Structures are given as structure tokens and as C-alpha cells.
Amino acid sequence: MKVNSFHQGEPSELKNDTFLRAARGEEVEHVPVWCMRQAGRYLPEFRESRAGKDFFETCRSPEACCELTLQPLRRFPFDASIIFSDILVVPQALGMDVQMSPGKGPVFPEPLKEPDDLQRLRPKVDVDAELGYVFKAITLTRHKLEGKVPLIGFTGAPWTLMSYMIEGGGSTTHSKAKRWLYRHPEASHKLLRQLTDVIVEYLLGQVKAGAQALQVFESHTGCLGPAEFKEFSLPYLRDIARRVKDKLKDSGLDNVPMIVFAKDGHYGLEELSQSHYEVVGLDWTVDPRSARERTGGRVSLQGNMDPCALYATKERISEIVKTMVEGFGTRGYIANLGHGVYPDMDPESVGAFVEAVHTHSRQLLNRN
Ligand code: CP3
Numbered sequence: 170m171k172v173n174s175f176h177q178g179e180p181s182e183l184k185n186d187t188f189l190r191a192a193r194g195e196e197v198e199h200v201p202v203w204c205m206r207q208a209g210r211y212l213p214e215f216r217e218s219r220a221g222k223d224f225f226e227t228c229r230s231p232e233a234c235c236e237l238t239l240q241p242l243r244r245f246p247f248d249a250s251i252i253f254s255d256i257l258v259v260p261q262a263l264g265m266d267v268q269m270s271p272g273k274g275p276v277f278p279e280p281l282k283e284p285d286d287l288q289r290l291r292p293k294v295d296v297d298a299e300l301g302y303v304f305k306a307i308t309l310t311r312h313k314l315e316g317k318v319p320l321i322g323f324t325g326a327p328w329t330l331m332s333y334m335i336e337g338g339g340s341t342t343h344s345k346a347k348r349w350l351y352r353h354p355e356a357s358h359k360l361l362r363q364l365t366d367v368i369v370e371y372l373l374g375q376v377k378a379g380a381q382a383l384q385v386f387e388s389h390t391g392c393l394g395p396a397e398f399k400e401f402s403l404p405y406l407r408d409i410a411r412r413v414k415d416k417l418k419d420s421g422l423d424n425v426p427m428i429v430f431a432k433d434g435h436y437g438l439e440e441l442s443q444s445h446y447e448v449v450g451l452d453w454t455v456d457p458r459s460a461r462e463r464t465g466g467r468v469s470l471q472g473n474m475d476p477c478a479l480y481a482t483k484e485r486i487s488e489i490v491k492t493m494v495e496g497f498g499t500r501g502y503i504a505n506l507g508h509g510v511y512p513d514m515d516p517e518s519v520g521a522f523v524e525a526v527h528t529h530s531r532q533l534l535n536r537n
Pocket of ligand 1: 204205206207208209210219224251252253254255256257269271272273274275323339386388432509
């Protein structure tokens, strides 16, 4: 067996590999489940740990990231963990200032306005120097997990990061960033390429540090049409997966499953399932059976319960989960929400979701 550099520290044997097997389309005893934003403000212990501390300071502390990653696992039998961090650490690595404004979200005091502003970005990013704190957090968390469940690393995708860097924060229309796509296509591609190069090194570093799977968040697919998606998002998503996989191979490292989550990108499902990712993540606007048909068994699927369904009663959550699991089927399926857990969610509802996935999928598997 090939050895990832992390393994030199004699890690614990993985006790629950259900998530990894489902990602590869292999047989499982139950459908694995985790939640986007499972480490988040809906947990009182998360709010307590984060209280009074700057968000990105927290991201730069490997000990804090490790603790926040482990918190949800102490409460619920999730089948995977995801490192606590943020997609906006990549624009920071490129030299941009990003603040997290409580109650408002991310803010870039000096967003990119015109193509000339690209000169403000670091032309060459030393990923180990700029993002080594994430790698340290991953390695520490792998050790502390003691093989309980796999650890997922992640990144934002180029278009999503580009849109934040130009909008300077959250936006409903993304019109400033989309203006670049229509008015400055060359400069847009230049920026997307630059982001892609950093992201590839960043993901590779995460695997070397101990990440056992990778998720790429293209959160802003919904504001693109199919043609813009094909030109400005999809080629970079594909490039990332291909280059990460090639580089892992060249370095003698094991392949890790990669998940692409293009939120609201239902129009691109066929293409996404042919983009070198093992898993395609889905939001709740896609019907499970139609997603299966459209992806033709080429990939495993992840998702996609509406996070708002967690406001329902425990009994109703159980019914919704049963229908969802029946729709996706138990093979090549990872249960998740269609987006992150909302901060006002009752933790008990998240527990009910996890339990319902395990119970209903076991029942379905025993019936077959
Ligand atoms: O999923 C996890 O549990 C892992 C941690 C994680 C965070 N952000 C922690 C976080 C992950 C995977 C992300 C990704 C991320 N960050 C995305 C992609 C996923 C998506 O939501 O589409 C995006 C778009 C961001 C940018 C970002 N960071 C936003 C829009 C916000 C929310 C601001 C707000 O106030 O709601 C953040 C902050 C953030 N990142 C929080 C957490 C737990 C909440 C702020 C806090 O803890 O103080």
C-alpha cells in the first residue's frame, strides 16, 4: 500500500470507512451521513468556543479548528468530519484582506474593481507559508480523531472565490462579478486560472496533511446560466480534479474521493458527473431519482434534504429522510443536507436527521 506523508506518524486504523466506500460506489451496511456546516453556530458549545474571538483568528489556530471539528462528532454519530476552516482563506493567501463581520458575513474592504486590480494579487503564492495553518489543523485533527471517521478537506471553487473577491461580500445578483464575465472575459479567465493554480496546491497540501476526501464548493453556480457555467466554472472544476489526481499519483500518494458541490447548478448535472469527481453533491432543488437518471451511475451522489426540513417534527424529518433515501437508493449515496445547517437550528433535529438516515437505510438494505 502506498503511503501518504501523514501516515508516517502511525495513524489509527479507520474504524468507520462507510463514507469512503459510498464515495467509491462500494457496498455499505448503512448510508453514511454528514452535514455541511455540522460545526456551526447551532451548537451551543460552538458558540461558546467562538465567543469574542475573531473568525479568521480562529481559522488560524490549529487547536481551535481541531476542537470545533470534533464538537459535532461528540453529539451525533456522523460518518465523516469536515475540517473547520473557510473558503475565503484562499483570497487571503492571494494577498486580499477579508474580515468576518458578525451578523453581516464576509467583507473585503478593498474588492477587485477593474482588471488592473489583479496586479494587487500575489503573482506566486507559497501555499505552505500562507495556508500551512490549515495543514497543521488537518494533521492535528487526524490524530485526535483516532480513526473514528474520515476527515474531509475542502476549498471554494474558482468562480465562487472570484465572485467574493469582486463583490467584496455576499450578494444576491453577483452583478459586479458577472460584469467581469461579460465585459472582461480575458481578465476573468486570468483570475480563474490564478485561483485554480493555488487551489490545486492547496488541496494537495490538505491530502498530504491527512485529508481523506476533498469537497470543492461552487456555491455561486445559481447566478450563472448554462453557457457561462460551461465557460467560467466547469473547465476550472475539471482542471482541479484532474490535476489533483495526477499530482497525487506522481507523488506516490493514494487517490482520495473528490466531491463537487455546485449549489443550484442542476442544469449542469450531466457535465458535473463527467468531470473526474467521484461524488456530485446536490442541493434540494433536484429530485433524487432524476439526479440518478441524469448522472447514469457514473458517480456517487450526496445530499440533498432542504436544511429547512430540519424545522419539522422528528416524525416528519424521519418520513422526509425515508423518501429521500428510497429515491437515491442505498448504493453510491452519501446523505447530507442540500446546504449548510442554519444557525437557529435545534441540535436535536440534526440528531434526528442522522438517526433517520441510519435507521431507514439499514431497513432498506436488510430488505434487499
Ligand atoms: O461545513 C463545516 O462544518 C466546515 C466549515 C465551513 C465553514 N465555512 C465554517 C464557517 C465550511 C465548509 C465553509 C465554507 C464556506 N464559507 C462556503 C461554502 C459553503 C456555502 O455555504 O455555500 C462559503 C460561501 C463561505 C463563506 C462564508 N463564511 C459565509 C457566507 C459565512 C457566513 C456568514 C454568516 O454570518 O452567516 C462564513 C462564516 C462561517 N464559516 C461560519 C462558519 C461556521 C459562521 C461564522 C462564525 O462561526 O462566526
